[in-house]
Amino acid sequence: MLVAAGVAGLVVAMALMIVRAIVGPSHYDRILAANSIGTKTVLLIALIGFLFGRPAFLDVALVYALINFVATIALMKFFRYRTLASPLTAAPEKEHKNG
Amino acid sequence: MADALHWVGGGLVAIGAIWSIMGAVGVLRFPDVYTRIHAASLTDTGGATLMLLGMAFLAEPGIVTLKLFFVWAFVMLTTPTASNALASAAYSSGHRPRIGNFEFMRGNDSPEAATKGESRP
Amino acid sequence: MTTPFLDANFALNVALLLMLLAIALAVVRTRSLLAAILLMGVYSFVVAAWLMVMDAADVAFTEAVVGAGISTIVLLGAILLTHGEVVRVNWRLQVVPAILVLVVGGVLIYAAGGLPNFGDPASPANSHVGRIYLETTYGDIGAPNVVTAVLASYRGFDTLGETTVIFAACVGVALMLGFGPRVDTAPTVDVMGDHHVVLRVISKMLIPLIVLFALYVQFHGDLGAGGGFQAGVIMAVAVILHAMIFGLGETTKAFRPGVMRSISAFGVVLYTGVGIVCLVNGGGFLDYDFLFTPQVEAMIPPGLLGDPDKPHHWGQHFGILFIELGVLLTVASTMVSIFYGFAGRTIEAIKAERGS
């Protein structure tokens, strides 16, 4: 019973996040909402596995937890460097000075 | 004993859900991006910990509990990283946080005053 | 015609579908391409959750991996190369499409009235062919996961076709975007010093785990939810994450584009090779019962997989494993070479080269 209440609460939280994703004035709000919905989906999928009696389906939640932040990194590089190809390593000290 | 664990697990899951709702309300009501990032990522990791702990109580010990631990570990690793990346991207591309903009507190809630601090990307 | 169970499952289904509708309308209304891409990312998250509610664990797996990993990055790569301007729209252009869409929608909804009730176990789709596969799969193939068994064994020839389509997509994107001058991958100079220690450390920890998880998904494909397609995309996401963190230059040194394209071809060759071995052994193309000749089959210890006294279909087990490996190779290398195409292309150099 409580698990069903938990799932209902999580769905409400996701709905509120979707409102932020749709309304969000700047793009960063949308990325934030997308990332937060991703984490909530991980929990929702794990809970659905428990609610409907197949807790063995945690692999889907596991893969989501792993891959969720890749899109956020791509968006970060899109906004900051306007390219997906540049390495995020520290520029060597010399080049840093006159960079 | 078994249904005691069941109730504890269910309770933790429910508290985790309430935690997430608080975070979602926070994301809706906070004025600018950085406070929203703060609200979202804190309640994400907090809610995730509570819920996954609750589910660990619900599940019979074994492979499922191990998978729950892995899900918890990866959520703990990735969500703060994503928020860190997002905040640094927002800041470095000129999105300034709204500090000390109290006009909206003094009652003249004009939209111009509200967005003074927030530069359009 | 039983009406659907109005239980928690149905309530979740309705809630998630309404969310999908809200996101879709937002995608229609939004004028900036980037907002549309982000909303499509959220859309695929909710679809994956919905698929779990619909008891489709494998499909939820695929949607999760593809939605979170590949489609956002591919769309972002396209926006980067086309300098995603905001879409200019005047409403007069929208009236005719709106009317047309409403008419077609009305007709479809009227036609949908004749469909069986949602969740009806006695509907024609669920009561004839579906049940036969559910009843006979464990006997014929011995794989608990009916979806993978059907995908790889009963419908193996079709999946070979789909793997070839994915290989064709790899060749297509590689030809269009893969060649020509590559973007220079000099490290970006940060005004405020190095911000990315957190990202580098976490990614260094997670990339091997993602690859390990991809192999886990591949090899337990016929026992639990998983399979070649999902494993291939997860493997590609690990490589893409490496490329985004350590730069395309480093990754192309490790996974050279030429090798990636040949691995994409090799996946299809491996798949067809398994079929030909079955053909040579006297069975039909892709009929895994003939994969092992009786002498080889005798050499396999009975207790290899599970309890020894159960009748084992070694040909089916290993046949499914090999072709899933072929699918993994093709899908992973295709997604990686698609990423190379989009991330490595640069318009300035091409303009300079063409002098236009």
Place this chain on the structure above:
Amino acid sequence: MSWLASHFNYVIVVALMMAGLFIVFSSGNLIKRMIGLALFQSSTGLFYISLSKVSGATAAITLDAGSVDGKALASQLDPAYVQQFGVDGVVYANPLPHVLILTAIVVGVATLAVGLAIAVRVREAYGTVEADEIEALSRVTAEQAEPAR
């Protein structure tokens, strides 16, 4: 009201399909059209999975009825339902649409990538991704080629 309960999924699927179709019709931008196509394609996936749903069923991964999960699942349904629609003690969803949609999603992304690659090359050739501008430019180049003959 019961018609809506039993056909709710199909109405939503048609609505999503029409949203995708509307984007493809109304927007001039090639990339926006690709997104519309992706929306359209995913709605067909939703349609197939809605057809495959069996009330009270579990995923199509064989589970022996004796196990803990099996007993828990069977306890929620009345035995006559399980006996009539279940396969040796467990009610499963129909696996066939799952197989189709599983590969359709991956192939869909691959074809989306090819479509976007074409849009990028169009952008490089014409300098724009807006359909009407491309048409104007191609008409201009056609006229230039015409008098040359």
